[in-house]
Amino acid sequence: MSSKHLYLVDGSGYIFRAYHRLPPLTNRHGTPAGAVFGFTTMLWKLINELHQSDGPTHLAVILDASSKTFRNEMYDQYKAHRPPPPEDLVPQFPLIRDAVRAFSVPCIEELGLEADDIIACYSEAALAAGWQVTIVSSDKDLMQLIRPGLDLLDTMNNRRLGREHVLEKFGVEPEALGDVLALMGDSVDNVPGVPGVGPKTASELIRTYGNLETVLASTDQIKKPKLKQSLIDHADNARLSRELVRLKCDSPLPEPLDGLELKGLPPEPLRAFLEDMGFKSLLSKIQGDGPATLPGGGPTMLALAPGAEEKPAPVVEQVPFNHKDYETVVDEAALDRWIAEGFACGRIAVDTETDSKDPVRARLVGVSLATAPGKACYIPLAHVGDGLLSETPTQIPMAVAIAKLKPLLEAPDILKIGQNIKYDMVVFERNGGIRVAPYDDTMLLSYDLDAGLGGHGMDELAKRHLDHACIEFKTVCGTGKSQISFDKVTLDVATEYAAEDADVTLRLWQRLKGRLASEAATRVYELVDRPLVPVLADMEMAGIKVDREELARLSAEFAGEAARLEALIHAEAGGPFTVGSPKQLGDILFDKMGLKGGRKGKTGVYSTDVTEMERLAGEGVAIARLVLDWRQITKLKSTYTDSLQGEINPATGRVHTCFSMAVAQTGRLSSTDPNLQNIPIRTEHGRRIRDAFVAEPGKVILSADYSQIELRLAAHMADVPALKDAFARGDDIHALTAQEVFGEVTRDTRARAKTINFSILYGISAFGLSGRLEVSRAEAQDMINRYFARFPGINHYIAATLDQVRSTGFTTTLFGRKTHLPWIKSAKQGERQSAERQAINAPIQGTSADIIKRAMVRMNPALAAAGLGDVRMLLQVHDELVFELDPGQVDAASEVIRSVMAGAAEPIVELSVPLGVEIGTGPSWGAAH
Structure with a gap:
């Protein structure tokens, strides 16, 4: 790969973003200059950040020379409906061209061509010369150019756009995008397209028939009458549209490629321009007279004055944590300054402080911001004195602060960085109607990079990546009965704690975000996890209604059942004892009753865990089965029917669970307060708890459940023709397995086959299977051998997966999610075997999790x-x-729900088995499931 890397900046996009982003300003000559100032700031930031990450060797800004191009000769209505540019923007166009030249960067435009065409010409020439190319734009027309060696940089959302993005957004490869754009048309540019054909239909047509011409030649095969007729009636417009969206790639280059080389950017031209414009805040950042050089040897833009806001972000270790440098913001002028700095930087770390861990009930107490390592502030909003004689500290009124923060937190071109930002999203939405976007989440970055290598909480990440111990919450608010809520913490202490959170978050982001591409984690982060954050936030705020009376009735019923079971247990034991005491139970079972096989731990207490009790129950020990039943009913009562009543939000009458995205190692979601993932559904008592989750009056509950998705994915990933064909036909997969393994299908063999099907996917051993099926270990091993003989692809999949994890240390899903298993080479057999079992299941369960997240x-x-x-x-x-x-x-x-869920893997993953979705409805969750 060539070391030459050309960046082409779509200057027109920058201009309009700058114009709409800043309020009207004038320069010292009285000329409108808001767009000029914004453009200059954005270009300055871009060039600095590029040099820090992937410095270009060549760079140019491309502009539109005029509104009329060769496309207007082709179609006189092209862009005819576009309004003229705002009056105060017109005189700024030449000043923006001056700004580009002041950076000593080529500013290229050509009469008769649009900026997109010039970008296409330079891209083709650079690729032909073996260079890399990055186009700084998110324009869909320019996505047609994406190929190996060329990507787009979307600075608004701080992401790179490649082939996967086009597939995700339009459902086709970049080279087919022009055909999709031609069919769907463009109302903004007045590209006619085909009426009634939107993005989804257009992509389906191109995927089905290949290209625009084959679509138009295949109308006799199209079943939908309206679509068919529209394609026939508007075929000429479709062909015209194809030419309108086609980028011109063969025009002579206005400047030779070598003329775009970045040789170092002397500050003098820029200083003169800034002085003439009167941009004092930017002018104050320049120092020195010659070009500066980054440590890596590449030319940087210019040297900046000490403390300047746009200086290259230092390596995090080089900036010590100094909590006394954090600022407490208690007046509007200071808040305005921080907000302006956030806009200038283009990204800002943000964190909230509240009086509750529950975001749906929490009251906003303060907000912290960070713009650079070591540069952070805390904005207290609802602190009160701690005690009757304490005075309420001076703070900015909540409504004023929210109104000022809202434009920054919602600005589409300012990246907000948070640690578990979903919590902050809910708090901002509820306390100020703020929809935070765009965003990055350091917790999810860590999770998608390092799942299995440790926790992803901020304190642990700070220690692991920054070698920094964060201030603990308990040292600020205390513990136990003396604990206070955060609104009672003094402002100096609150500032050190809260601003540190934002500071650490920003430093972690600098460490983690750059690893995504090199460690192949971009796809799962950008296309699976990150987009899910606001979806889960909305679900948490919505909650679900719970019937308190039904819960109370179930609690009473479960209490009676527990008492009945306890009496039976006492009768079996020959006297009363505390059933919930492991020590007393162990003494009864192994000493008093003399049962064999008891084993004591280091504490000298007999083990009575579930494995031991199931062993005894399997041997026909009645008291063991009764204890298992008692444990289940008392757990259901304490964990659900009792505690759920306390979880009902008095303001909404609903339960608002918190979905956790970075706990389960395989990518699955978990939930807390309450945990709804572990409600048992295999027992009648467990299923009845779902009956208490009900619809509001006049509504119904709908449950949509993937049918045997892990078995289907196993059939695809292991490439098992018999299983794939069975799923395609809609056969009973457990009956098929029973026939293959046992030679007949009966109620018993089907039940055993079902156990085998799922157990194999969890890497079960012959010992484990023998326990589940209550057969000898030899019989269980024989079943496993017959299963692998009938479905050899499963055995090959397991072997290949174990080989991969032993070689790399991790498994991957079809979407690239990694699960690290560091114990795979452990010298301890138990640890090693546990890691092997996880390795077998992780790619399948993780892919299943990825699919439902995409849905x-x-x-x-x-x-x-x-x-x-x-x-x-x-x-x-x-x-x-x-x-x-x-x-x-x-x-x-x-x-709609069935269609979305069935097609959720596409277009990234094309499955060779259909995804079945079972849907039920009813007045309650239990009735619908």
């Missing part, structure tokens, strides 16, 4: 597009999604 991200837009925007997605539990909706919406919503 969740796509669900609300799909429902809204179908006119079902008020259908609410409430819960996700393993392979199931739960919704609340009007009864009259069930049929239409079911069709």
